[in-house]
Amino acid sequence: MMTRTLSQDLYDQLEGYIDSIEPTEAALIEVLHEAQHIFGYLPMEVQLFIGEKLHVPASKVFGVVSFYSYFTTEPKGKYVINICTGTACFVRNAESIVREFEKALNIKTGETTGNKKYTIDCLRCVGACGLAPVVMVNEDVYGKVTVDDVYKIIAKYTE
Amino acid sequence: MERINNLDTLIQMQKEFENIMEIRKSTVTNTERRELLICGGTGCVSSESLKLLENLKDEIKKHGLEDKVRASITGCFGFCEKGPIVKVFPEDVFYVGVTPGDAANIVSTHLVQGRKVERLLYEEPALKKKVDTQHEMEFYKKQKRIALRNCGLINPELIEEYIANRGYEALGRCLLEMTPKEVIHIIKTSGLRGRGGGGFPTGLKWEYASKMDSPIKYVVCNADEGDPGAFMDRSILEGDPHSIIEAMVITGYSIGSNKGFVYIRAEYPLAIKRLKNALKQAKQAGLLGQNIMGTGFNFDIDIKYGAGAFVCGEETALIHSIEGGRGEPTTKPPFPAEKGLWDKPTSVNNVETFANVPAIIINGASWYNKFGSDTSKGTKVFALAGKINNVGLVEVPMGISLREIIYDIGGGIKDGKEFKAVQTGGPSGGCITADQLDVKIDYESLYSIGSMMGSGGMIVIDEDNCIVDIAKFYLQFTVEESCGKCTPCRVGNKRLYEMLTKITEGKGTEEDLETLRTLAETIKLTSLCGLGQTAPNPVLSTMKYFHEEYLAHVRDKKCPAGVCQSLLRYTISEEKCIGCTKCARVCPVSCISGKVKEVHVIDQDLCIKCGACFDACPVNAISKG
Structure with a gap:
C-alpha cells in the first residue's frame, strides 16, 4: 500500500462521507467531488483510497479522474482565477484578459505561481453572458472586465 | 407545509395563496400594499442583487413599511444586459441597473412618496424616452413566455408561490384524472420536441419507454448545459425548479417509472441549491416520494453531478456518467428508451422540454400547438449574447425570423457596428449571414441553411470578429471536449484545428482550403456520436458563407477584421x-x-x-x- 502523506483528519472526513452513502461504483463521481472539496485536489494516494473504499479498481478511478476536466491531480493556488472563455466572452475579447493575467502573474493558463498563491484557469461559460467578459476569483464574480481591471482584481487578493 | 393528499386540498391551497399572485398579476391596483421582486439569477447575483435585497429590506424596516411592503427574490427576467432588475407591484414598474446603493432612493421616493425613480427606468432607444413597465419595452413585446412563465413572477424558494400559480395542478390532474396513455397522447399532439437540440418528439420518446416491459425504468433530466453561451436551463432551474420536478413525476407516471435523476453541471451552484430546496419542499408536501397526493404512486428524484465534460450532454454519455464511469457515448440503437441507465428503459429529456410539460397539461395540446411553425410547435428560449445590445434570455414562438430576434428584441448590434453573422447551435452549429436574417426559425429551416437549433445559444458576431478565428475557437473547444473514443473525432478534429491555426498564422495555401473541406466532411460522416458528427459544422458553414474571408487569409495573407495577430x-x-x-x-x-x-x-x-x-x-x- 502506498504511504499516505496527507492529513489523517482529511481522510477521516472523506471516510465519514463515504460511510454515509451507499458505497457503490455509481457513487464514484460524487465521492471524487467530495474528495476534491476536502483535499483541494486528487493525488494518487487519495484515488487509491477511494478505489479501496468503493471496491473499484484504481485504473477505473484514474480513468474517471482524467476524463473529467473538473477534477485535478495537482494542487491549486490559494486564489484560483478562472477566466470564462465561453463564446460570449470570447467574442467580447476574453483572450486579451487571459493574456493580461498571464503577463501580470508571469505564469501560463493552468499553472500556479511559485508561492502557491495564484492559479490561472479558463472555464467554459458560467452563464452570466450579460456580464461578458467574466472573471471568477474563487467564488467572486467580476463582470465586464477590461484589461485595465486585471491589476485591480489581483490587488484585491494579496493576503 | 402539511401533506397534500388529494387534488381538492391542492386546489384549496391554490385559492389560499391566490392573494400572493393577485398583486403581481395587477388584478388589484387600489391597494396600499407593495411588492418588490428582485432578480436572483446568477447574472444579477454576480452584480450584488442579494446585497440590494438586504438593503431594500433594511430601508423598508427603517420607514416602518414592513406590514405593507414585501421584498423577495425571483427568477431571471431575461433582460440580463441591464441587471440587476427590480420590479415594483402593483404598478408593474421595471427598474434596471439597480445597485445596492439605490435601495434608499427606491424606498423613500417610490414607496413613501409614491413617485417613480426616473433615473432607474429603462430608456427605450427607439423612442428615446423612459418607459415605466415591461410591457412597453420592445424587448418583451414579441416574446411569449411558456417555459419561463414563472421566472420573474414567483419566488423560486417557496413552494407556496409555485402552487399559487397553478403549480402541481397538472400533476394532480394526470395522476387522478388521466391514464398514462392519455398523458402521452396530450404531449404527442402538442407537438413538443426535444429542446436540448435534437428536436425528437417528446411524446414519442415517452411512448417508446412506456411500451417497454420492465419493472424498473428511469426518468433522467438532462441539465448538463455545456453549450457555451446558452444559459436557459440554468435560469429555469434557478427560477422555477418545481416545474422540473412536477414534469419529471408526470413523465414517471406516463412511462411507468418510480425513479428519476437530474444530471446537472457542478458549475451551477445556485441552480443546485434551489433544486435541492425544491426537492425537499415537494417531498414534505407529499408531491414527491411515497404515495404522491394519496394516489399510491411513488416517485423519487436524486441529483447527479457532472464534472466538466461537454460530451455528457449526449444522452448515452450522460447515462454512463450517472453510472459512475467515463462519459463516453455508445452507438444507438439501442436507444435509451429501450436500454438506458443500468440497461433499463430510460427517458432522457432536457430541462426546457420539461418546463413546458405542466403548462401543456393544464392548457391542453391545442393551446400549445397554436404557437409555432408547421413542424416546430410552441416556443423556444434563446440566449442572446455577443455583440448585441440586449444580451439576455428570450422566449419566442417558433417561426419568428432572426431579424425580429436580433433587431426588434435584441436591439441591434452593439456600438452601431456592422452585423456579420449569428452563430446558433454552439460548437455543433453554424453561422447565419445577413441575407438569411428573414429565415423563419424552426428545427428544419435552421438545418437547411447549415446550422441547427441546438440548445438555443445565439451569439452575434460583428465586423470586428474574424470568421476564421471563430471557427478555430469552436474547433479548439471540440478538440478539448472530444472524449477520444472514435478516431475521426479524436484525430480528425485536431487536424482541422491545426489547419485553421496555420491559416490564421498566414501560412495557409488555397489547397489547404480544399483539404479542410474534405476532411471536415469525412469527420461528419464517420464519427460515432453527435459531438463528432457536428463538430465540423462551424468550419463548413463559415467556409460556405465567408469564402472570401478565408481566401484573404491564404492568398492575400490579410485578416480583414484585424484579429489574427500574425497577419x-x-x-x-x-x-x-x-x-x-x-x-x-x-x-x-x-x-x-x-x-x-x-x-x-x-x-x-x-x-x-x-x-x-x-x-x-x-x-x-x-x-x-
Missing part, C-alpha cells in the same frame, strides 16, 4: 508621429528606428507583431491592419 501590419504615420521614442523603447526586438523628435519607422521584416508599440504610442500614430 497584422503595424505602421507609423508620418504626419502623426512626434518622435517621442516611446515605441522604440518598448519594442522587444528593437525593430523601430528613429531619432528624438523625428519620425520613427518599423522594420517589417523584424517586427513580431506583439502590439507593444501600438499600446505605447501617446498620439495614436501607429495603425494596425
Whole structure:
C-alpha cells in the first residue's frame, strides 16, 4: 500500500462521507467531488483510497479522474482565477484578459505561481453572458472586465 | 407545509395563496400594499442583487413599511444586459441597473412618496424616452413566455408561490384524472420536441419507454448545459425548479417509472441549491416520494453531478456518467428508451422540454400547438449574447425570423457596428449571414441553411470578429471536449484545428482550403456520436458563407477584421508621429528606428507583431491592419 502523506483528519472526513452513502461504483463521481472539496485536489494516494473504499479498481478511478476536466491531480493556488472563455466572452475579447493575467502573474493558463498563491484557469461559460467578459476569483464574480481591471482584481487578493 | 393528499386540498391551497399572485398579476391596483421582486439569477447575483435585497429590506424596516411592503427574490427576467432588475407591484414598474446603493432612493421616493425613480427606468432607444413597465419595452413585446412563465413572477424558494400559480395542478390532474396513455397522447399532439437540440418528439420518446416491459425504468433530466453561451436551463432551474420536478413525476407516471435523476453541471451552484430546496419542499408536501397526493404512486428524484465534460450532454454519455464511469457515448440503437441507465428503459429529456410539460397539461395540446411553425410547435428560449445590445434570455414562438430576434428584441448590434453573422447551435452549429436574417426559425429551416437549433445559444458576431478565428475557437473547444473514443473525432478534429491555426498564422495555401473541406466532411460522416458528427459544422458553414474571408487569409495573407495577430501590419504615420521614442523603447526586438523628435519607422521584416508599440504610442500614430 502506498504511504499516505496527507492529513489523517482529511481522510477521516472523506471516510465519514463515504460511510454515509451507499458505497457503490455509481457513487464514484460524487465521492471524487467530495474528495476534491476536502483535499483541494486528487493525488494518487487519495484515488487509491477511494478505489479501496468503493471496491473499484484504481485504473477505473484514474480513468474517471482524467476524463473529467473538473477534477485535478495537482494542487491549486490559494486564489484560483478562472477566466470564462465561453463564446460570449470570447467574442467580447476574453483572450486579451487571459493574456493580461498571464503577463501580470508571469505564469501560463493552468499553472500556479511559485508561492502557491495564484492559479490561472479558463472555464467554459458560467452563464452570466450579460456580464461578458467574466472573471471568477474563487467564488467572486467580476463582470465586464477590461484589461485595465486585471491589476485591480489581483490587488484585491494579496493576503 | 402539511401533506397534500388529494387534488381538492391542492386546489384549496391554490385559492389560499391566490392573494400572493393577485398583486403581481395587477388584478388589484387600489391597494396600499407593495411588492418588490428582485432578480436572483446568477447574472444579477454576480452584480450584488442579494446585497440590494438586504438593503431594500433594511430601508423598508427603517420607514416602518414592513406590514405593507414585501421584498423577495425571483427568477431571471431575461433582460440580463441591464441587471440587476427590480420590479415594483402593483404598478408593474421595471427598474434596471439597480445597485445596492439605490435601495434608499427606491424606498423613500417610490414607496413613501409614491413617485417613480426616473433615473432607474429603462430608456427605450427607439423612442428615446423612459418607459415605466415591461410591457412597453420592445424587448418583451414579441416574446411569449411558456417555459419561463414563472421566472420573474414567483419566488423560486417557496413552494407556496409555485402552487399559487397553478403549480402541481397538472400533476394532480394526470395522476387522478388521466391514464398514462392519455398523458402521452396530450404531449404527442402538442407537438413538443426535444429542446436540448435534437428536436425528437417528446411524446414519442415517452411512448417508446412506456411500451417497454420492465419493472424498473428511469426518468433522467438532462441539465448538463455545456453549450457555451446558452444559459436557459440554468435560469429555469434557478427560477422555477418545481416545474422540473412536477414534469419529471408526470413523465414517471406516463412511462411507468418510480425513479428519476437530474444530471446537472457542478458549475451551477445556485441552480443546485434551489433544486435541492425544491426537492425537499415537494417531498414534505407529499408531491414527491411515497404515495404522491394519496394516489399510491411513488416517485423519487436524486441529483447527479457532472464534472466538466461537454460530451455528457449526449444522452448515452450522460447515462454512463450517472453510472459512475467515463462519459463516453455508445452507438444507438439501442436507444435509451429501450436500454438506458443500468440497461433499463430510460427517458432522457432536457430541462426546457420539461418546463413546458405542466403548462401543456393544464392548457391542453391545442393551446400549445397554436404557437409555432408547421413542424416546430410552441416556443423556444434563446440566449442572446455577443455583440448585441440586449444580451439576455428570450422566449419566442417558433417561426419568428432572426431579424425580429436580433433587431426588434435584441436591439441591434452593439456600438452601431456592422452585423456579420449569428452563430446558433454552439460548437455543433453554424453561422447565419445577413441575407438569411428573414429565415423563419424552426428545427428544419435552421438545418437547411447549415446550422441547427441546438440548445438555443445565439451569439452575434460583428465586423470586428474574424470568421476564421471563430471557427478555430469552436474547433479548439471540440478538440478539448472530444472524449477520444472514435478516431475521426479524436484525430480528425485536431487536424482541422491545426489547419485553421496555420491559416490564421498566414501560412495557409488555397489547397489547404480544399483539404479542410474534405476532411471536415469525412469527420461528419464517420464519427460515432453527435459531438463528432457536428463538430465540423462551424468550419463548413463559415467556409460556405465567408469564402472570401478565408481566401484573404491564404492568398492575400490579410485578416480583414484585424484579429489574427500574425497577419497584422503595424505602421507609423508620418504626419502623426512626434518622435517621442516611446515605441522604440518598448519594442522587444528593437525593430523601430528613429531619432528624438523625428519620425520613427518599423522594420517589417523584424517586427513580431506583439502590439507593444501600438499600446505605447501617446498620439495614436501607429495603425494596425
